[in-house]
Amino acid sequence: MFCMKKTGFILIFLANLGVIFTAWWLQSGSLLLSSQAGLFIALGRITGLVAVYLILWQLILIGRVRFLEQTFGFDRLSLWHHFNGFAAWTFIFLHPLFLIVGYGLNSQNTFLGQVANFLIAWELAPAFIAVMIFLITIVLSWGAIQKYLKYEVWYYIHLLTYLAIILAFGHQLKLGGDFQQKLFAAYWLVLYLEALCLLIPYRFIKPLYLFWRHEFYVDKVIKENDQTISVYLRGKNLEQFKFQPGQFAIFRFLSFNLIGEAHPFSFSQAFNGQELRITIKALGDYTTKLPAKLKVGTKVLIDGAHGIFTPQRTTNQKLAFIAGGVGITPLRALAESESKNGRDIVILYGATKTSDLIFKAELEKIAITNCRFTPVLSADESWLGEKGRIDKNKIISLIPDYAERDFYLCGPGPMMASLRASLKELRINSRYVYFEKFSL
Ligand SMILES: Cc1cc2nc3c(=O)[nH]c(=O)nc-3n(C[C@H](O)[C@H](O)[C@H](O)COP(=O)(O)OP(=O)(O)OC[C@H]3O[C@@H](n4cnc5c(N)ncnc54)[C@H](O)[C@@H]3O)c2cc1C
Numbered sequence: 130m131f132c133m134k135k136t137g138f139i140l141i142f143l144a145n146l147g148v149i150f151t152a153w154w155l156q157s158g159s160l161l162l163s164s165q166a167g168l169f170i171a172l173g174r175i176t177g178l179v180a181v182y183l184i185l186w187q188l189i190l191i192g193r194v195r196f197l198e199q200t201f202g203f204d205r206l207s208l209w210h211h212f213n214g215f216a217a218w219t220f221i222f223l224h225p226l227f228l229i230v231g232y233g234l235n236s237q238n239t240f241l242g243q244v245a246n247f248l249i250a251w252e253l254a255p256a257f258i259a260v261m262i263f264l265i266t267i268v269l270s271w272g273a274i275q276k277y278l279k280y281e282v283w284y285y286i287h288l289l290t291y292l293a294i295i296l297a298f299g300h301q302l303k304l305g306g307d308f309q310q311k312l313f314a315a316y317w318l319v320l321y322l323e324a325l326c327l328l329i330p331y332r333f334i335k336p337l338y339l340f341w342r343h344e345f346y347v348d349k350v351i352k353e354n355d356q357t358i359s360v361y362l363r364g365k366n367l368e369q370f371k372f373q374p375g376q377f378a379i380f381r382f383l384s385f386n387l388i389g390e391a392h393p394f395s396f397s398q399a400f401n402g403q404e405l406r407i408t409i410k411a412l413g414d415y416t417t418k419l420p421a422k423l424k425v426g427t428k429v430l431i432d433g434a435h436g437i438f439t440p441q442r443t444t445n446q447k448l449a450f451i452a453g454g455v456g457i458t459p460l461r462a463l464a465e466s467e468s469k470n471g472r473d474i475v476i477l478y479g480a481t482k483t484s485d486l487i488f489k490a491e492l493e494k495i496a497i498t499n500c501r502f503t504p505v506l507s508a509d510e511s512w513l514g515e516k517g518r519i520d521k522n523k524i525i526s527l528i529p530d531y532a533e534r535d536f537y538l539c540g541p542g543p544m545m546a547s548l549r550a551s552l553k554e555l556r557i558n559s560r561y562v563y564f565e566k567f568s569l
Contacts, residue, residue: 134200142186145320149178152313157306169231173224174306180220181301184263184294185324186213192328193335193435202437203377204566211270218267225260251304259297262289280413281390336379336432343370345429347382348404350420353487357455358420359397359408362429368402374440374462375537375565378433380407386422390415391432395459395539395565397488399466408487410455438565440467443535445561447473449528451519451548453540454480459565460539461488464495464502474500475528479519479540482509503527519544521551531555538564 153175160167189197190210197206225247233243247253266287269275275283301308301317308314339345343364351359364370372378374396381391392415397408411417438459448467450460457478468474476496480486486504496502505515505523517523524531536552538545545564552562 138197138201145182146179148316149182150175152310152316153178153307156310156313164234166231166234169227169234170306171231173227173231176220176227177224177301177305178307180217180224181297182320183213183217183220184290185320187217187290188294188324188328191332192324193331193432194327195331198435199437203435214267214270218264221260221263221267225257251300253300253304255296256300259293262293262296266290266293281415332432336430339370339432340428340430342366343431345405345431347423347425347427347429349425350423352420353408354484356485357408357410357487358423359406360423362405362407362431363403367404370405372396372400372434373436374399374466375438375459376434376436377459377565378431378435381430381432382423383428383430384422384424387419387427391430392416393435395436395438395462396434397458397461399462399469408455408458408461412455436565438537438539438563439463440470440472442563445533445535447530447534448475448537449524449531449534450474450476450537451524451540452476452478452538453519453544454485455487456539456541456544456565456567457488457492458539460537461492463537464492464500468495468498468500471499475534476500476502477519477523477527478502478504479507479544480504481507483512519548521554524548524551524555531557534561536562538562539567542566542568 153171157171157174160171162168187210190206190213193203201209229240229243229247232238232246233240236243236246238246248257266289269278269283269286298321302314308317343366345362345364348361348363351361353359377393377395379391379393381388394407394409396405398406409416409419411420436459440463448463450464452460460476464474464476476492478486478492483489483506486506489504492502503515505517505519505527506512507516507518509516515523515527528534532555536557538548540548545566549559549562549564553559
């Protein structure tokens with residue numbers, strides 16, 4: 130089923146690309162062999178068309194479009210958004226370059242002379258600003274540079290791409306040679322409309338609608354340990370705010386000092402129709418300041434629920450949950466719901482020391498029925514239970530029937546990478562291994 134949907138998705142992508150290439154070929158194909166200038170102008174046109182097409186896909190991929198998220202998952206869509214961004218970058222960069230060279234050859238202008246001509250005579254300054262914004266955003270998204278930037282700085286610069294899309298739109302239908310074909314111009318507008326109709330309702334209207342409907346607010350904040358708090362949320366008609374265990378949402382606390390940032394957190398208890406709970410570990414500046422700044426009564430904007438780290442995906446009746454640190458949050462919700470559903474569950478929970486174990490008492494309570502809960506501590510001499518790190522040997526000894534289980538993994542990146550490698554060595558098909566990444 131997943132393969133069929135993926136193929137359908139790829140076919141839609143390619144079919145539209147086919148329409149774009151055909152329209153370009155009909156209008157600009159003859160330029161290709163006409164002269165050197167014609168060649169560059171034709172290439173400039175197609176790179177521009179493909180650049181915009183990929184940018185529209187960027188909006189759809191990151192637009193939290195429900196049916197796409199439920200098919201492919203937030204992680205995968207974010208990854209595609211990341212790589213599609215770099216592909217778009219290439220075309221955005223080549224588009225003005227080819228046109229400057231092409232029209233420069235035509236009018237025997239120098240490179241800079243043609244740039245000036247475009248800016249002044251063709252009034253292309255907004256399009257140039259748009260190209261600059263795209264280029265800066267994409268350079269800043271390159272892993273080696275992004276890791277030195279504060280996430281929020283990167284995010285707000287990223288938001289400028291909406292401005293770039295608006296700035297770039299104006300010149301397309303007015304100057305784009307291929308839009309002399311009226312049908313193609315209409316098709317182009319439909320592409321824009323489709324992207325906006327997918328982006329705006331899911332990304333912007335839905336969270337506002339949910340807020341209007343449920344009026345979420347912080348009911349209490351409980352300290353789980355030195356670094357972790359649980360935030361309980363209540364609101365109106367919460368029995369109608371449905372989510373699956375294992376899902377997450379993006380939370381924006383609406384107080385003066387927190388409103389500027391929205392962060393993703395997993396629901397740490399299953400749906401109960403009365404309250405929501407998220408559990409947050411201090412891992413950076415925002416999550417560190419949160420315990421002191423978050424006040425009871427604060428209103429909350431919730432964008433969600435998202436994610437496919439949910440029980441629907443499983444094939445086997447038996448499940449194995451392996452968590453590292455705060456990665457226990459979605460697994461805690463899954464354990465609660467799936468033990469109630471009579472599933473046979475094993476939970477391995479890796480942490481450094483006893484005080485790092487959150488939800489220990491809750492998990493022990495859940496473990497009374499259908500569930501085995503084993504904490505594994507890596508640096509606690511006084512701990513009498515399992516010690517060390519969760520690896521292949523621990524999986525063999527603590528989950529002897531591992532071959533009969535579906536695996537859910539959530540923890541730090543390196544831990545998940547090594548667990549996935551161990552499961553591969555144990556010949557567990559990756560179809561039975563699901564994981565949630567807490568950082569992109
Ligand atoms: C699907 C998902 C579920 C998560 N569930 C939980 C949870 O239940 N409990 C918990 O403690 N943490 C959870 N996280 C991690 C949490 O979102 C980050 O720890 C938090 O956003 C860090 O923000 P910061 O400013 O304190 O740290 P920073 O140092 O600014 O960020 C650390 C890293 O977190 C990621 N990050 C930061 N801000 C955002 C953002 N606004 N959107 C997306 N990623 C961001 C980036 O990869 C960044 O490199 C989850 C993350 C994801 C993606």
